[in-house]
Amino acid sequence: MDRVYEKVLRCRESVRKKVDFTPKAGLVLGSGLGNFAEQIQVEAELAYSEIEGFPVSTVPGHEGRLIFGHLGEMPIVCMKGRVHFYEGYDMTDVVLPVRLIRLLGAEILFLTNAAGGVNPDFRAGDLMLITDQISCFVRNPLIGPNEEELGTRFPDMSAIYDGGLNDVIRTVAGEQGIALKEGVYVQLTGPSFETPAEVRMLRALGADAVGMSTAVEAVAARHAGLRVCGVSCICNQAAGLTENPLCHEEVQEAADRAALPFTKLVKESIRRFR
Numbered sequence: 222m223d224r225v226y227e228k229v230l231r232c233r234e235s236v237r238k239k240v241d242f243t244p245k246a247g248l249v250l251g252s253g254l255g256n257f258a259e260q261i262q263v264e265a266e267l268a269y270s271e272i273e274g275f276p277v278s279t280v281p282g283h284e285g286r287l288i289f290g291h292l293g294e295m296p297i298v299c300m301k302g303r304v305h306f307y308e309g310y311d312m313t314d315v316v317l318p319v320r321l322i323r324l325l326g327a328e329i330l331f332l333t334n335a336a337g338g339v340n341p342d343f344r345a346g347d348l349m350l351i352t353d354q355i356s357c358f359v360r361n362p363l364i365g366p367n368e369e370e371l372g373t374r375f376p377d378m379s380a381i382y383d384g385g386l387n388d389v390i391r392t393v394a395g396e397q398g399i400a401l402k403e404g405v406y407v408q409l410t411g412p413s414f415e416t417p418a419e420v421r422m423l424r425a426l427g428a429d430a431v432g433m434s435t436a437v438e439a440v441a442a443r444h445a446g447l448r449v450c451g452v453s454c455i456c457n458q459a460a461g462l463t464e465n466p467l468c469h470e471e472v473q474e475a476a477d478r479a480a481l482p483f484t485k486l487v488k489e490s491i492r493r494f495r
Contacts, residue, residue: 255302266288278304307410320368337431339424343402350402383448
């Protein structure tokens, strides 16, 4: 048995010893978005540190808990905080939580993040539906022995973000009067913010938003057969689009301001997923 897959199985066994709950959907909460967990009818909670072999987040705004419960009739598992490649973890550990969500029974994965606006029309507080991604700047999480128990060696990535799930999100945004941008998300490694020259390069490549997570999780999720959707909270204009220096506190403050429409959009969308 492959070492990576064995580690995920150990994590599942550790969770199952403490929590008897089968989710249909998984939700990953990004920087500053952790308060969404208050919307969940909670059945059980586990700190990441309570799960054998599970990576523990070290970033402010990422509390580090798995929350099991319901949004309406939808059984979900929510990651209140994620781990990042820049924290020093191996890429297989960065995507381990996504694979665990799949092995716990989930069929859908909703990814969220705080991102910088590369599109000059984006402003802090905007929400962007992720329609595609660029992940060639970070290590592909599928490098190494293939996890045959999870998926094929060469998985198709022509439609990472599920069209049906995206349509639900668009519909909810329209009904709730939530302005929803759409665009391409690109992941860089971080932890430094991008230079103005890097932002110009990303824009030339077709990116609308940039961050330090999400894309590798989406690849691992699709490999494992999860249907994926994602929303970015635009928390600042990327370097070169404004004269202001960038900082993590700005990201958290902007996420706090966007919390209400974000909560409405994610909550109602998940309740309608099928």
